[in-house]
Amino acid sequence: MPSVKDASTSRxxxxxxxxxxxxxxxxIIVNCNYGRFIEPCLMSVARQDYPNIECIVVDCASxxxxxxxxxxxxxxxxxxxxxxxxxxVNGGHLPNALSALSDVRGAFLVCLDSDDLLFPSFxxxxxxxxxxxxxxxxxxxxxxxxxxxxxxxxAGTCHWHQKWHELASPDPTSSCRARYxxxxxxxxxxxxxxxxxxxxxxxxxxxxxxLAPAVGDHDGFPAHVGIDSYxxxxxxxxxxxxxxxxxxxxxxxxxxxxxxxxxxxxGQAASGRFDRADLFxxxxxxxxxxxxxxRDDIAQEFGDRRCAAAERQLRHTGEIPGPSPRAAGLExxx
Amino acid sequence: MNQFVATPxxxxxxxxxxxxxxxxxxxxxxxxxFIEQCIRSVAAQDYDNIECVIVDCASxxxxxxxxxxxxxxxxxxxxxxxxxxxxxxxxxxxxxxxxxxxxxxxTFLDADDFLFPTFISTHVAAHLNDLNSAALSVSDQVQIxxxxxxxAGTCHWHQKWREFEPDxxxxxxxxxxxxxxELPLQMEPLRFRxxxxxxxxxxxxxxxxxxxxxxxxxxxxxxxxxxxPTMAEADEVRIQSxxxxxxxxxxxxxxxxxxxxxxGAHRRHGKNNFSNRAILGGQTPNAVRDQTERFRILRGxxxxxxxxxxxxxxxxxxxxxxxxxxxxxMSNEEFFEFAAQHELDRAVWERTxxxxxxxxxxxxxAAGSPTALTRSGRLRRRLRRSAQRIWQ
Numbered sequence: 001m002p003s004v005k006d007a008s009t010s011r012x013x014x015x016x017x018x019x020x021x022x023x024x025x026x027x028i029i030v031n032c033n034y035g036r037f038i039e040p041c042l043m044s045v046a047r048q049d050y051p052n053i054e055c056i057v058v059d060c061a062s063x064x065x066x067x068x069x070x071x072x073x074x075x076x077x078x079x080x081x082x083x084x085x086x087x088x089v090n091g092g093h094l095p096n097a098l099s100a101l102s103d104v105r106g107a108f109l110v111c112l113d114s115d116d117l118l119f120p121s122f123x124x125x126x127x128x129x130x131x132x133x134x135x136x137x138x139x140x141x142x143x144x145x146x147x148x149x150x151x152x153x154x155a156g157t158c159h160w161h162q163k164w165h166e167l168a169s170p171d172p173t174s175s176c177r178a179r180y181x182x183x184x185x186x187x188x189x190x191x192x193x194x195x196x197x198x199x200x201x202x203x204x205x206x207x208x209x210x211l212a213p214a215v216g217d218h219d220g221f222p223a224h225v226g227i228d229s230y231x232x233x234x235x236x237x238x239x240x241x242x243x244x245x246x247x248x249x250x251x252x253x254x255x256x257x258x259x260x261x262x263x264x265x266x267g268q269a270a271s272g273r274f275d276r277a278d279l280f281x282x283x284x285x286x287x288x289x290x291x292x293x294x295r296d297d298i299a300q301e302f303g304d305r306r307c308a309a310a311e312r313q314l315r316h317t318g319e320i321p322g323p324s325p326r327a328a329g330l331e332x333x334x
Numbered sequence: 335m336n337q338f339v340a341t342p343x344x345x346x347x348x349x350x351x352x353x354x355x356x357x358x359x360x361x362x363x364x365x366x367x368f369i370e371q372c373i374r375s376v377a378a379q380d381y382d383n384i385e386c387v388i389v390d391c392a393s394x395x396x397x398x399x400x401x402x403x404x405x406x407x408x409x410x411x412x413x414x415x416x417x418x419x420x421x422x423x424x425x426x427x428x429x430x431x432x433x434x435x436x437x438x439x440x441t442f443l444d445a446d447d448f449l450f451p452t453f454i455s456t457h458v459a460a461h462l463n464d465l466n467s468a469a470l471s472v473s474d475q476v477q478i479x480x481x482x483x484x485x486a487g488t489c490h491w492h493q494k495w496r497e498f499e500p501d502x503x504x505x506x507x508x509x510x511x512x513x514x515x516e517l518p519l520q521m522e523p524l525r526f527r528x529x530x531x532x533x534x535x536x537x538x539x540x541x542x543x544x545x546x547x548x549x550x551x552x553x554x555x556x557x558x559x560x561x562x563p564t565m566a567e568a569d570e571v572r573i574q575s576x577x578x579x580x581x582x583x584x585x586x587x588x589x590x591x592x593x594x595x596x597x598g599a600h601r602r603h604g605k606n607n608f609s610n611r612a613i614l615g616g617q618t619p620n621a622v623r624d625q626t627e628r629f630r631i632l633r634g635x636x637x638x639x640x641x642x643x644x645x646x647x648x649x650x651x652x653x654x655x656x657x658x659x660x661x662x663x664m665s666n667e668e669f670f671e672f673a674a675q676h677e678l679d680r681a682v683w684e685r686t687x688x689x690x691x692x693x694x695x696x697x698x699x700a701a702g703s704p705t706a707l708t709r710s711g712r713l714r715r716r717l718r719r720s721a722q723r724i725w726q
Binding site for chain 1: 355438461462584649
């Protein structure tokens with residue numbers, strides 16, 4: 001276990017983090033005007049039961065009490081693990097997170113939305129899936145409970161995690177809760193979505209860096225293409241997803257979410273009022289551009305064959321949805 | 335063990351995750367004999383985030399005094415009494431107080447029934463399961479008489495046997511986990527038998543009834559508000575009860591969670607609106623009434639609500655779900671007539687039935703218009719299959 005006894009004497013030293021057997025996990029919290037939610041969010045990182053974590057808070061031009069709340073919360077947390085960056089612009093979900101990518105030192109990366117929070121076992125659960133023998137995937141995903149602005153429980157699952165696939169044809173002999181879903185299960189069919197939301201995903205940092213889109217000065221970048229919609233679909237089609245059927249965090253519906261702006265209605269009723277096709281097509285355009293611009297980097301990371309297969313999938317979108325992701329997946333040992 | 339948060343850091347001002355508030359609405363009209371037991375059964379719940387709204391609608395018996403005396407003994411801040419000087423029937427009385435409901439979930443408790451102490455905690459645990467959320471949950475009730483003597487351990491119209499029907503759509507959530515306030519940041523295995531019945535298992539067949547009685551249901555408040563008929567609509571057609579309207583219609587949006595145990599009591603006191611016969615056993619009808627006519631009226635009002643709130647409900651449910659519900663509620667002819675009024679949504683409702691068209695013989699597809707397609711006897715079944723895909 002790493003020791004932090006000298007944390008107070010080396011507040012600005014980033015180079016003497018303990019070298020532990022456990023890989024370092026970086027959690028980026030991007031915040032813009034969620035001062036009313038960011039304290040439980042930060043504390044949920046501080047209370048992870050996995051020790052080797054660094055956390056970068058990126059506050060993007062907040063005009064509410066965010067800055068004060070962040071400062072007072074961080075005062076109780078070790079500066080060797082937690083630090084803040086202030087940006088004077090709010091460039092949108094994806095560009096804001098990308099602005100911190102060069103500072104990420106962990107082998108694994110979580111982009112936590114500042115209105116959400118993690119269960120204490122979030123990082124450990126994701127890492128266990130990544131460390132399962134014989135599988136290497138660019139990303140892993142868990143489910144989330146849903147809470148409201150006050151923290152009241154709304155639901156024990158996010159239905160867009162699509163666990164119903166398992167309900168439709170349950171296998172009574174299986175007690176599997178984690179699967180590797182291979183990239184052949186096409187992530188570029190619009191109805192295919194198993195990636196929860198941004199705060200429920202852990203990426204391999206190398207993959208996040210290799211697939212980082214060019215955001216330019218943000219003006220030309222489609223603001224509604226988020227970390228989840230872009231990275232999840234693109235990383236999956238290159239290397240597959242570790243799909244864990246367990247809630248390991250909370251998704252907050254506070255009434256002004258960009259996507260989930262409806263109440264919870266139950267079953268598969270829509271989560272929000274937005275144009276799915278429009279989001280899908282904008283995401284697709286960014287993904288195609290990245291794959292064209294950075295083909296060499298990506299081929300180096302994933303191999304030529306995978307890269308070509310991904311290009312094929314990106315050309316032939318809108319196909320009829322395939323089998324259930326859970327049926328297509330390989331079960332991982334508990 | 336967390337290694338790097340040394341001493342208790344300043345605790346967050348709010349608890350990060352907490353129990354959802356549950357509203358219990360008790361509507362009373364001249365049930366002075368039973369209301370005290372009813373109210374006390376809410377006070378005795380083993381769940382703490384409850385608000386209880388008691389609406390007394392122009393009772394002429396001792397109700398008012400009984401309610402006031404009971405509330406005084408409870409002296410709880412979470413109970414409120416509202417008095418109305420007219421009695422407009424169960425549904426209108428309930429619609430009238432919708433604005434008062436602040437809970438995430440709501441139970442309408444009939445004043446002659448009562449709940450077991452586990453009712454709310456069990457229903458909330460069911461709603462918060464980690465496999466599928468639903469529009470409403472239902473548990474069984476024991477049956478008692480006016481004196482409180484138990485007549486039966488189940489309400490047979492709860493139709494538990496449907497679980498065993500061949501090709502049933504019911505899923506047993508055997509491996510579900512759920513949430514409780516003691517360990518707010520993890521999920522625990524569910525301790526009771528629970529089934530999820532998906533919305534595409536149509537609630538619009540007369541002989542299907544799994545929704546127990548009003549006092550055995552817990553709804554998501556979001557649906558009660560979204561699907562509320564206007565007072566004028568409800569008054570005009572005389573919807574007979576909360577369970578029949580909201581049970582069936584909410585189910586077709588988000589499905590039902592069926593809790594396999596009795597968590598309350600249904601009282602047959604001889605003057606019930608529906609259960610006016612003695613218990614005869616098995617599946618013998620429960621009462622004398624005109625089921626077919628009642629059902630026709632109900633379907634009419636549901637269609638009307640769906641049509642009159644088109645824009646709102648499409649935004650809320652998503653177009654495919656909206657048109658799938660419409661089509662569940664309507665015959666093929668009614669559906670295509672209805673859909674044709676929404677030319678702008680044509681792509682959506684065509685996609686809704688698209689899978690069915692794909693599966694049709696080319697000769698029929700070539701025949702062109704959807705009305706030609708409806709001549710195919712098998713279309714309806716195919717449409718159902720496509721809805722199945724949408725709804726799951």
